[in-house]
Amino acid sequence: MEIRNISKIFSSKGEENIVLQNVNISFNKGEFITLLGPSGCGKTTLLTMMAGFQKPTSGEIRLDDEIVTKPSPKKGFVFQNYALFPWMTVKENILYPMKQQKLARDEMEKRLKKLIKIAHLQGKEDLYPKELSGGMKQRTAFVRALAGNPKILLLDEPLGAIDFQMRKSIQVQLEKLWQETKITTVMVTHDVEEALYLSDRIIVMSKNRGKIIKDFKVEMERPRNREFDEYKDYKRELENLLEIALKGV
Ligand SMILES: Nc1ncnc2c1ncn2[C@@H]1O[C@H](COP(=O)(O)OP(=O)(O)O)[C@@H](O)[C@H]1O
Numbered sequence: 001m002e003i004r005n006i007s008k009i010f011s012s013k014g015e016e017n018i019v020l021q022n023v024n025i026s027f028n029k030g031e032f033i034t035l036l037g038p039s040g041c042g043k044t045t046l047l048t049m050m051a052g053f054q055k056p057t058s059g060e061i062r063l064d065d066e067i068v069t070k071p072s073p074k075k076g077f078v079f080q081n082y083a084l085f086p087w088m089t090v091k092e093n094i095l096y097p098m099k100q101q102k103l104a105r106d107e108m109e110k111r112l113k114k115l116i117k118i119a120h121l122q123g124k125e126d127l128y129p130k131e132l133s134g135g136m137k138q139r140t141a142f143v144r145a146l147a148g149n150p151k152i153l154l155l156d157e158p159l160g161a162i163d164f165q166m167r168k169s170i171q172v173q174l175e176k177l178w179q180e181t182k183i184t185t186v187m188v189t190h191d192v193e194e195a196l197y198l199s200d201r202i203i204v205m206s207k208n209r210g211k212i213i214k215d216f217k218v219e220m221e222r223p224r225n226r227e228f229d230e231y232k233d234y235k236r237e238l239e240n241l242l243e244i245a246l247k248g249v
């Protein structure tokens with residue numbers, strides 16, 4: 001996927017809010033990339049444009065040389081609060097994108113079985129979202145986004161709704177899930193730990209029109225050890241960058 005010179009301006013009552021200005025990013029296949037930035041810097045706006053839910057004011061977003069104009073199962077999206085359909089069971093939620101694609105029945109069953117397995121949801125197929133723990137909901141949302149065989153997975157603060165105490169263990173689960181698929185993934189978050197634990201590459205966005213203030217590879221073996229000096233050094237550097245980003249440099 002390529003983001004080419006994207007700007008997004010919201011206007012209301014004659015006032016213009018320039019949220020993103022001339023943002024350029026290209027994403028490599030198979031990488032887990034995080035856009036890290038303070039709250040309000042335009043992360044959700046950018047990610048939803050990548051998904052085709054809304055249009056940029058100018059510039060374009062391409063997926064495999066096609067301009068993104070609308071949502072499709074080729075771009076799997078996990079919303080900040082998961083947005084599972086509450087009236088559907090785990091199984092029905094995961095089947096939904098496949099039904100939209102009108103897949104053959106046996107293909108659907110095959111994919112469903114595989115996804116239930118990678119998300120460790122065996123035996124939970126017929127439960128409703130309200131009967132699931134935060135981690136199970138998150139895993140269901142993740143594999144539902146994978147059900148349409150997407151080329152890219154877009155995650156909006158995927159652990160934002162998880163209790164602080166549970167975050168780290170769910171980061172571990174999410175990494176394992178991702179390792180099994182190796183799908184190109186773009187996550188947005190304001191959480192340094194989340195970014196550092198999961199990403200191959202981190203892009204730090206400023207509150208000032210989404211300007212990119214740092215773009216670097218995280219060269220640490222997986223799974224990452226939070227006790228290593230290297231990890232702590234990265235963490236300190238990212239915290240400093242976030243402070244700069246918050247000042248809107
Ligand atoms: N639909 C909208 N209409 C007007 N302003 C919006 C809209 N969506 C987002 N914004 C504004 O864009 C800015 C960035 O929002 P958002 O992308 O949600 O940030 P983040 O996800 O980084 O917290 C905020 O100032 C927000 O008020």
Ligand SMILES: [Mg+2]
Binds near residue numbers: 043044045
């Ligand atoms: Mg957001």
